[in-house]
Amino acid sequence: MVLVYEQVLNGLQLGVTLFLLAAGLTLIFGIMGVINLAHGSLYMVGAYAAALTAAKIGSFLLAVPAGLAAAALAGMAMEYLVIRHLYARDHLDQVLATFGLILFFNQAVVLLVGRQPLFVAIPAALDGAVPVGAGIQYPVYRLAILAVGIAVAIGLYLLIGRTRLGMLVRAGATHRDMVRALGVDIRLLYTIVFGLGALLAGLAGLMAGPLLAVQVGMGEQILILTFVVVVIGGLGSIRGAFFGALIVGVVDTLLRAFLPGALRTVMQGSEADALGAGLSSMGVYLLMAAVLLVRPRGLFPAHG
Amino acid sequence: MAEAALAPATPAPAAGRTRTMLALVMLAAALLALPFVATALGDSSIITLATRIVILAIAAASLNLALGYGGLVSFGHAAYYGLGGYVVGILYASLREPMFGVLPATDQLLVTLPLAVIVGGVAALILGAMSLRTSGVQFIMITLAFAQMLFFLFVSLKAYGGDDGLSIRRRNALPFLNTRDETTFYFVCLTVAALYFALLRRVVGSRFGLVLGGIRQSERRMEALGIRTYRYKLVAFVISGMGCALAGALMANYARFVSPDMLHWTQSGEFMIMVILGGVGTWLGPAVGAAILILLETVLAAWTEHWQVVLGPLLVLIVLFGRSAVERVAARIAGRRS
Numbered sequence: 001m002v003l004v005y006e007q008v009l010n011g012l013q014l015g016v017t018l019f020l021l022a023a024g025l026t027l028i029f030g031i032m033g034v035i036n037l038a039h040g041s042l043y044m045v046g047a048y049a050a051a052l053t054a055a056k057i058g059s060f061l062l063a064v065p066a067g068l069a070a071a072a073l074a075g076m077a078m079e080y081l082v083i084r085h086l087y088a089r090d091h092l093d094q095v096l097a098t099f100g101l102i103l104f105f106n107q108a109v110v111l112l113v114g115r116q117p118l119f120v121a122i123p124a125a126l127d128g129a130v131p132v133g134a135g136i137q138y139p140v141y142r143l144a145i146l147a148v149g150i151a152v153a154i155g156l157y158l159l160i161g162r163t164r165l166g167m168l169v170r171a172g173a174t175h176r177d178m179v180r181a182l183g184v185d186i187r188l189l190y191t192i193v194f195g196l197g198a199l200l201a202g203l204a205g206l207m208a209g210p211l212l213a214v215q216v217g218m219g220e221q222i223l224i225l226t227f228v229v230v231v232i233g234g235l236g237s238i239r240g241a242f243f244g245a246l247i248v249g250v251v252d253t254l255l256r257a258f259l260p261g262a263l264r265t266v267m268q269g270s271e272a273d274a275l276g277a278g279l280s281s282m283g284v285y286l287l288m289a290a291v292l293l294v295r296p297r298g299l300f301p302a303h304g
Numbered sequence: 305m306a307e308a309a310l311a312p313a314t315p316a317p318a319a320g321r322t323r324t325m326l327a328l329v330m331l332a333a334a335l336l337a338l339p340f341v342a343t344a345l346g347d348s349s350i351i352t353l354a355t356r357i358v359i360l361a362i363a364a365a366s367l368n369l370a371l372g373y374g375g376l377v378s379f380g381h382a383a384y385y386g387l388g389g390y391v392v393g394i395l396y397a398s399l400r401e402p403m404f405g406v407l408p409a410t411d412q413l414l415v416t417l418p419l420a421v422i423v424g425g426v427a428a429l430i431l432g433a434m435s436l437r438t439s440g441v442q443f444i445m446i447t448l449a450f451a452q453m454l455f456f457l458f459v460s461l462k463a464y465g466g467d468d469g470l471s472i473r474r475r476n477a478l479p480f481l482n483t484r485d486e487t488t489f490y491f492v493c494l495t496v497a498a499l500y501f502a503l504l505r506r507v508v509g510s511r512f513g514l515v516l517g518g519i520r521q522s523e524r525r526m527e528a529l530g531i532r533t534y535r536y537k538l539v540a541f542v543i544s545g546m547g548c549a550l551a552g553a554l555m556a557n558y559a560r561f562v563s564p565d566m567l568h569w570t571q572s573g574e575f576m577i578m579v580i581l582g583g584v585g586t587w588l589g590p591a592v593g594a595a596i597l598i599l600l601e602t603v604l605a606a607w608t609e610h611w612q613v614v615l616g617p618l619l620v621l622i623v624l625f626g627r628s629a630v631e632r633v634a635a636r637i638a639g640r641r642s
Contacts, residue, residue, distance in 0.1 A: 285452065292434065297442075
């Protein structure tokens, strides 16, 4: 039971990381109708900028703004140079152009930094573990990620629901042409929303740095999980992204933690580990299929 | 007559038809002469490169049936391609040491190819039946996710090499032919491709093809006409999955190697690029696209190890500005757009 409790916490922590990505992806889709495969690249940019800053200067406090700024700037540049021209195009064009961006970002990082994964130390202030009940010592850093994720979720909720910008975002998602007709500078709004999405992706990346290896291709791994989140939650819905992310995070983590052990009781150790790892990777996709069979538009459809 | 005029890729005017026939004959002659020219030039790598292009052309054309004619933007066709490859790989591996004792084993191409096509079709039927409940972006994402699922499945199958893949010591055999000879294998692939493209042309020109095109243009109108669009889309998806499996089986023979990389999502992306480069919804366009992409990759890879840094932005530029230009050129070569 103790182990399950700990793994659920791990799952929630993966969940909020996924939420940071899914919120940006779903906002960008909801508002602009663009499917952005290169969203994972922004996550990677954030992680790399933070990791390099931390390695050069040795301060995680400075690494945070560096990662955020790099991701947001990369995102705005991406919007200005490429995405802006894709709003009116069909999804096929969007997929291909952003696929091209992924190729570019991945190779550019290989070119600039190399293929060696970077490892980031956990900041000293957040090192160590604290008791979280049931006799478990849980790493402070992971708790901090959880706290940041929940804070961002609340902040986004307030931003979308309570501010003028949020009002425009909601109006833009449902009645794009009307918003434009009322004289709102929709291009600026788009750039801001895209920058916000990029910022969140960068935040997720820089926080994941000390837990995972920072390496090329990290963006795509998590991007596809993010797609699963967005589809389960319902495209364009922030609330759906939040609950979808937590569900996917917990299910994925629990399967990874316990499936190999369960298989080991019926077959050999190494084979069970390999098969368990594979089957647990498949788990969330099966979950997605099940959700879509029951509710083709996801659990929390955005409109109607 | 009206149907013939509506049929995609069927140029009705007599002059156009003669010109298309002429272009086809010239294309066929060039493809047939290629190995002999390569041998005369003393560069056998041309033959293997051409074989790759021919095989990938089959996969791209298959995707094009769903994507171009049916408007089903699938981002997961590498799954069927990889499954086809694994059918060949597993059947061969079982030959050397029977696995689980139940799997059949063979190294006969005449058996492995149809089996690969059937397996690909069944997989496309199951995954397509679920994916087609969605549309638009959800469809793109769900096809991608299902392909990733199969990718992880093969990564986890240690018995079949897992991450490292499965090598096939010898190409599958054909009666009376030596498939290990590169030229012979090229002609085998070319024959399969020619038959497949001929079949595709018939499919696209048939009533089924017309309905499919109608669904792409307006699904609601087709439904209003009393057509069960779901069935048509599913059949198109299955045929297209079968074609990709066929290509995968040939590719496994060509490379004498299969690995989860064949199912990787970047492979799906490459198929889409081929279709776009050559022209969405054209008959021979995907073949042209396959040739362009493979040649581009070969040239860029010879120039720099980091060729994707160039290919990525190039792709963006083509999508943003040049798609119509590329399509026009490709359409010249490949016949008109529907």
